[in-house]
Amino acid sequence: MKMIEIERALKQLRLSGIRATLETRVLESKTGKLDFMETFSSLIQDELDRRQSSTEERRFKLSGLDERKSFDEFDWGFNPKVPKKPCFELLTLKFISEGLSPIMIGSPGTGKSHLAKAIAYKAIRDGFVVICNEAEDLLAKVATANDVVRKKLMKQIIEADLVVIDDLFLHRKLSDELSQILQSIIHKRYKRRQSTIITSNRIISDWEKLLGDSPMASALKDRLMHRGILLEFEGRSYRLKEAAARLAKADSK
Numbered sequence: 147m148k149m150i151e152i153e154r155a156l157k158q159l160r161l162s163g164i165r166a167t168l169e170t171r172v173l174e175s176k177t178g179k180l181d182f183m184e185t186f187s188s189l190i191q192d193e194l195d196r197r198q199s200s201t202e203e204r205r206f207k208l209s210g211l212d213e214r215k216s217f218d219e220f221d222w223g224f225n226p227k228v229p230k231k232p233c234f235e236l237l238t239l240k241f242i243s244e245g246l247s248p249i250m251i252g253s254p255g256t257g258k259s260h261l262a263k264a265i266a267y268k269a270i271r272d273g274f275v276v277i278c279n280e281a282e283d284l285l286a287k288v289a290t291a292n293d294v295v296r297k298k299l300m301k302q303i304i305e306a307d308l309v310v311i312d313d314l315f316l317h318r319k320l321s322d323e324l325s326q327i328l329q330s331i332i333h334k335r336y337k338r339r340q341s342t343i344i345t346s347n348r349i350i351s352d353w354e355k356l357l358g359d360s361p362m363a364s365a366l367k368d369r370l371m372h373r374g375i376l377l378e379f380e381g382r383s384y385r386l387k388e389a390a391a392r393l394a395k396a397d398s399k
């Protein structure tokens with residue numbers, strides 16, 4: 147086979163990882179006088195790497211995660227009361243197989259969403275199916291879908307290995323409809339022993355009121371707390387720090 151025919155065959159066989167590196171590997175083999183098995187194993191590895199990153203990319207897109215946050219870029223010295231050790235414990239992802247649900251509560255701008263997203267991103271890279279959305283967006287997406295789409299969405303949300311419900315009650319109390327969808331998600335995931343991370347700047351004792359005060363609201367809180375890990379965030383808002391830095395920069399110009 148000529149090179150062009152090999153490339154065509156690789157395309158037909160859907161071996162895009164090998165196709166992308168073939169020329170380089172041939173050159174490497176010639177110049178380095180590598181034996182067949184060495185070059186062949188590099189090509190197989192290239193294919194595996196390509197597949198790994200494309201499934202990871204697919205899982206990332208499916209998750210709804212809007213940014214790739216990490217623990218590295220987090221300044222742990224800024225708010226010393228942020229629960230550092232329990233957060234690192236969550237980053238091991240053991241809580242997912244244990245079916246535990248971290249609840250991150252506390253003051254605005256202290257890094258709850260940042261760290262929850264970083265954990266979600268780590269879970270995606272480790273092969274877990276993750277859904278990570280702002281609470282209102284996630285619930286509204288289900289509420290406004292037609293029956294078929296709604297069923298499909300609910301199945302995805304209930305079956306995911308990890309669901310992150312970010313910024314719960316950020317703007318206001320949930321409407322009855324959204325509250326019921328949330329309760330259904332939590333209830334079903336609880337029954338299946340699936341993990342759910344919730345972040346919110348509203349204290350837990352306010353939740354029943356924000357959920358609409360129904361008996362179901364206290365049932366939801368009960369389920370969450372039963373297999374929950376409560377993490378409390380105290381401190382100054384990093385947003386204000388960033389805003390102050392921007393103002394200072396503008397002033398000095």
Ligand SMILES: Nc1ncnc2c1ncn2[C@@H]1O[C@H](COP(=O)(O)OP(=O)(O)OP(=O)(O)O)[C@@H](O)[C@H]1O
Pocket residue numbers: 219220221222224225252253254255256257258259260261313345346347379384385
């Ligand atoms: N200690 C920190 N180091 C670096 N960046 C931080 C830190 N804390 C927060 N941030 C950044 O500040 C911004 C606000 O943080 P984040 O959204 O995580 O806060 P939050 O606790 O979820 O607040 P809210 O309750 O308002 O939702 C984000 O861009 C985040 O990356």
Ligand SMILES: [Mg+2]
Pocket residue numbers: 258259260312313345
């Ligand atoms: Mg937040």
